[in-house]
Amino acid sequence: MADTADSDREGAQVSGGEEALQPIVVPGRNCWKIAPARSAAVVVDAANYYHLIQEVMSKAKERILILGWDFDTRISLEPEKGKHAETLGQFFLRLAKTNPARDIDILKWSFGAKKQFLHPGAVWMLWRWERTKAIDFRYDSAHPAGCSHHQKIVVIDDCFAVCGGIDMSTARWDTPEHLDDDPNRRLPNGKLYTPWHDVTMLLAGPVAGALAELGRDRWAVATESELPRLSDKHEELWPDDLTVQFENVDVAIARTRAEYREVEEVREIEMLYLDMIAAAKRFIYLENQYFTSPKIAAAVANRMEEANPPEIVMVMPRQAHGWLEQMAMDAARVQLTRAIGKVDPNNRFRIYVPVTQGGNDIYVHAKVAIVDDRFLRVGSSNLNNRSLGLDSECDVIIDAALEANRDTPADIARVRTRLLAEHLGVDEQTFADAFARHDSLIDAIEALRGKGKTLDLLDLIKPGPFDKFIAENELLDPENAEGFLDPISERGLRKRWHSIRRWRGFRRRRQTA
Structure with missing residues (x-):
């Protein structure tokens, strides 16, 4: 990332008056805990991440713990090496051979991971893993029907961790250039897939131990077995060729978890x-895969009704992946966005879609939030009902109002600048x-939008009657696990939208009375 005087001034401007800021993160309300990180960095796109995580995993002494939604042994972490590239399965076998005492524990959502059994090559690799003592590959089905394990976490020796949106799976690898026909962007069957944008955060220090605790707890719930605690004598790990962006900061961890057996429901992510x-005072910048939560949309609408609302900019995919997701997610997004538009006379809420140099869509899988360059959030959660109450999720947050983080706004500004520069091709x-x-996110984007690699304004195409029915009744995106069984009469985007709008309006009147 560019380390320029202008970038420093940019961050300083938005952090003015920070002595008056109160932390957004509050343990027990909207996050689980806050822990120190000696080093942290945001990594953009899977080509960079895969290279870095392969380097750090090779340095592990005792344990590599991986929790994820999807996983595929057939992918290569560095496909640009061509015939010399290892598959993920081969890489882990090599790690197990070079250090048999090092545990490689992998926990994946059962439905996503079992898709591999449709491919003979993947089955053969999993069989080889099964015969390798150092590798323990398990499936996570410990959630109510219709829910999933959606966290993307890696913890190495309990002193280094990753939390974000990137799975080690097919169709994830891409570079920040998002070339139209990158020959390295191939599925295991050799077919090219479309450009893919994603983000994760790398962390070293005690916060990695906190994420290790979260991982051990999830492992115990899913497998009914315990992972032993590790010694705390490990040297701190960090990739040799990655610049530390944040030093000695406090990082909050927020979760979503559905109630299941003895496990209590957690909705920290929704509250956060x-x-x-x-x-937000000036702007919110969001990168997200979905926007279908009536609660979130109603909160946005309430801000848009204010005399001087913040700008809210979303960068999203034009369409969700898959026929069912398109009907459920895209139609709901259209309805919620149009509802916000009715109370947004100055057009302060915008949704953009990134496109390649050739005008092809780039799929946005990242889950990033930046508020006023004083709050940075990276994780696995989407702006949909599933991520707020059904699926297991985990986000990590740097809040500049915390005492240890007072010097971070300029660094957070650089992350935002880095992301938008990539999307706009500048x-x-x-x-x-x-x-x-311009002193405005929207005005800056509009000034730089053009031909080639850029950001398109989302065109709100009216959904068809079937799409509208699915979306309005939240058939595939209920607010909680029991929602799959609720009668149609008790569901609905409109009902939740109006209820949260009334509640927020009542609370605002009470606060100003």
């Missing part, structure tokens, strides 16, 4: 989104200059 939207300094000149 609502608190984040309420706290260098970071160009975007930093445009933002400084």
